Amino acid sequence: MTELTDxxxxxxxxxxxxAQREELSHDLAERIADTIDARVDSGxxxxxxxxxxxxxxxxxxxxxxxxxxxxxxxxxxxxxxLVWKRLLVFLESFVPATVAAAAALxxxxxxxxxxxxxxxxxxxxxxxxxxxxxxxxxFALIERYDTGAVGSTDxxxxxxxxxxxQLPEARRPHRRSDLIASLVWLAIAAAFxxxxxxxxxxxxGERSSVPLLDPALWSFWLPYLLVLIALEAAFAxxxxxxxxxxxxxxxxxxxxxxxxIPVIWLFVEGMLLSAxxxxxxxxxxxxxxxxALSVLFIGGVAAICAWDSIDGIVKAARGGGxxxxxxxxxxxxxxxxx
Amino acid sequence: xxxxxxxxxxxxxxxxxxxxxxxxxxxRTPDYGYALLESLNSLGILVDANTLYPLLRRLEKQxxxxxxxxTDEARPRKFYRTSQTGVELADALMTDWRRIDDALAGLxxxxx
Numbered sequence: 001m002t003e004l005t006d007x008x009x010x011x012x013x014x015x016x017x018x019a020q021r022e023e024l025s026h027d028l029a030e031r032i033a034d035t036i037d038a039r040v041d042s043g044x045x046x047x048x049x050x051x052x053x054x055x056x057x058x059x060x061x062x063x064x065x066x067x068x069x070x071x072x073x074x075x076x077x078x079x080x081x082l083v084w085k086r087l088l089v090f091l092e093s094f095v096p097a098t099v100a101a102a103a104a105l106x107x108x109x110x111x112x113x114x115x116x117x118x119x120x121x122x123x124x125x126x127x128x129x130x131x132x133x134x135x136x137x138x139f140a141l142i143e144r145y146d147t148g149a150v151g152s153t154d155x156x157x158x159x160x161x162x163x164x165x166q167l168p169e170a171r172r173p174h175r176r177s178d179l180i181a182s183l184v185w186l187a188i189a190a191a192f193x194x195x196x197x198x199x200x201x202x203x204x205g206e207r208s209s210v211p212l213l214d215p216a217l218w219s220f221w222l223p224y225l226l227v228l229i230a231l232e233a234a235f236a237x238x239x240x241x242x243x244x245x246x247x248x249x250x251x252x253x254x255x256x257x258x259x260x261i262p263v264i265w266l267f268v269e270g271m272l273l274s275a276x277x278x279x280x281x282x283x284x285x286x287x288x289x290x291x292a293l294s295v296l297f298i299g300g301v302a303a304i305c306a307w308d309s310i311d312g313i314v315k316a317a318r319g320g321g322x323x324x325x326x327x328x329x330x331x332x333x334x335x336x337x338x
Numbered sequence: 339x340x341x342x343x344x345x346x347x348x349x350x351x352x353x354x355x356x357x358x359x360x361x362x363x364x365x366r367t368p369d370y371g372y373a374l375l376e377s378l379n380s381l382g383i384l385v386d387a388n389t390l391y392p393l394l395r396r397l398e399k400q401x402x403x404x405x406x407x408x409t410d411e412a413r414p415r416k417f418y419r420t421s422q423t424g425v426e427l428a429d430a431l432m433t434d435w436r437r438i439d440d441a442l443a444g445l446x447x448x449x450x
Contacts, residue, residue, distance in 0.1 A: 027395070
């Protein structure tokens with residue numbers, strides 16, 4: 001045995017646990033010596049080159065060691081791949097965006113300007129990378145150290161036939177509840193616009209007649225909002241009767257914008273809230289609190305409308321139906337009465 | 339993938355299990371890796387060293403083979419022998435091999 005063989009044995013066994021190292025080393029030494037002898041006997045190599053040729057025949061020591069020790073030459077094997085992918089898609093679908101939005105909100109409240117956008121994108125990206133890395137690391141470790149007590153991928157995913165997607169004609173299990181939820185919310189919003197006129201501020205347990213919204217808005221903007229609410233309701237019924245498609249998604253975006261832009265504009269211009277309401281509330285708030293509440297209000301209106309718009313676009317992109325941003329493979333409700 | 343690669347892939351798949359069976363039968367008489375490789379190949383059971391050596395270790399881990407280091411000769415060598423479980427498995431595999439052979443023969447004659 002020469003130095004070359006020793007180096008090969010070292011390279012092949014160094015990544016193994018100490019207990020297996022010596023044993024595999026003996027095995028390989030026997031194989032190498034036999035291969036050398038065979039090459040010399042058959043005349044395939046000269047005695048000088050036989051060792052070198054034999055090691056070439058054995059190939060890369062890391063690959064050889066892997067084939068001997070049954071270690072997987074992959075990060076995540078077929079058993080865990082689907083579980084890994086499902087979890088990763090699920091987490092990446094909302095965690096980075098949520099963290100970035102929360103961070104942006106915090107930065108704006110603490111006095112940040114436009115540079116907050118860049119900072120939030122950076123935070124979102126690094127969260128996305130972290131999520132991907134740690135999830136993958138955990139699965140790679142499971143792949144290596146799981147002793148195999150867990151069953152098939154099917155068992156891991158907990159799949160049952162009940163989870164099969166609905167066929168196209170019957171796949172909108174949520175549409176009735178979507179419609180009812182939309183109509184209830186719109187009714188509450190319309191009622192609120194009218195009701196706030198008669199005062200919402202309580203002082204000493206007694207309702208004072210201070211309207212929340214500026215009564216001057218009744219000349220145009222509040223009727224406009226009420227009409228918009230009626231349009232939204234009609235649109236909800238329309239969606240219930242037809243389905244999501246690109247045209248409907250664009251109408252939905254337009255309706256959201258028609259709500260968000262005037263409301264935010266009125267708020268920023270100081271025309272949204274009634275002077276009496278501001279006068280009653282202002283003494284209780286310092287400048288920082290006013291700033292924070294303003295950011296939360298604008299951010300909240302923008303976020304709700306953006307969410308609604310994206311919801312419609314996602315549903316249209318999926319060809320209609322189904323709940324939005326569902327956990328992939330979630331249960332569709334069992335058809336009743338079967 | 340061209341036709342010859344496809345053929346080679348399928349041939350390899352078909353032969354994979356037969357190598358296990360051949361080893362279990364052949365090692366009822368103890369022998370070491372390289373001698374086994376030579377004798378299988380000379381019998382026409384074509385197997386690659388990179389397949390056979392890891393396979394022997396795997397079969398040993400499954401207790402189908404036992405091994406012992408023989409230090410009588412100039413170089414120590416690991417001698418493998420088929421265990422009782424291995425003999426039983428070889429019988430079961432052989433029965434199945436015959437059954438498949440009969441079935442395929444039935445298929446082929448049925449075509450004619």
